[in-house]
Amino acid sequence: xxxxxxxxxxxxxxxxxxxxxxxxxxxxxxxxxxxxxxxxxxxxxxxxxxxxxxxxxxxxxxxxxxxxxxxxxxxxxxxxxxxxxxxxxxxxxxxxxxxxxxxxxxxxxxxxx
Amino acid sequence: xxxxxxxxxxxxxxxxxxxxxxxxxxxxxxxxxxxxxxxxxxxxxxxxxxxxxxxxxxxxxxxxxxxxxxxxxxxxxxxxxxxxxxxxxxxxxxxxxxxxxxxxxxxxxxxx
Numbered sequence: 001x002x003x004x005x006x007x008x009x010x011x012x013x014x015x016x017x018x019x020x021x022x023x024x025x026x027x028x029x030x031x032x033x034x035x036x037x038x039x040x041x042x043x044x045x046x047x048x049x050x051x052x053x054x055x056x057x058x059x060x061x062x063x064x065x066x067x068x069x070x071x072x073x074x075x076x077x078x079x080x081x082x083x084x085x086x087x088x089x090x091x092x093x094x095x096x097x098x099x100x101x102x103x104x105x106x107x108x109x110x111x112x113x
Numbered sequence: 114x115x116x117x118x119x120x121x122x123x124x125x126x127x128x129x130x131x132x133x134x135x136x137x138x139x140x141x142x143x144x145x146x147x148x149x150x151x152x153x154x155x156x157x158x159x160x161x162x163x164x165x166x167x168x169x170x171x172x173x174x175x176x177x178x179x180x181x182x183x184x185x186x187x188x189x190x191x192x193x194x195x196x197x198x199x200x201x202x203x204x205x206x207x208x209x210x211x212x213x214x215x216x217x218x219x220x221x222x223x224x225x
Binding site for chain 1: 143144146154155156157158161200202204212213214215216217218
């Protein structure tokens, strides 16, 4: 158990819908990262927040957005969902701003039908 | 951009030693990390090399050669529970570059 929690564990929805994935980092970690893992694209960085502020953006679609709240939990919002958005979404956290040791949550498996 | 190359699959016998290679091309470089992921599980940090040389952590060792843009993960005394996917990842340098870029992963199968 990494100490990072993610909800829900599984999510099944239809194309065109909007979903919100939630992540609580390890106690004391200020940095939160979101990753998408699919069979064809592998593990891809989406976005990073540090202490409430966006710090880095990766291959995140404009239909996707995220935020980190004052209690440091983070939410990833996915809208106008497409079949290709079906993937595992991981949240990770670390203590520092730039840290190679990231602690991953169990992930949310999103299925878009 | 960044790209990392690692073998897609490796099979090894229980008790043996296996080496998983990773070559990378990056615009900048802060270090090479290795993560393990069991089927259905989350990636778990194994090791990090910022400087050239070998880092040892129990049965696992990781090596980096910055001049060759190459690294490897060495697993000794293989156990069945080591069957998993192993990912190398780089942290590219540059202002604001805090994300990890992962390789496609190497699926290790340990057989009796």
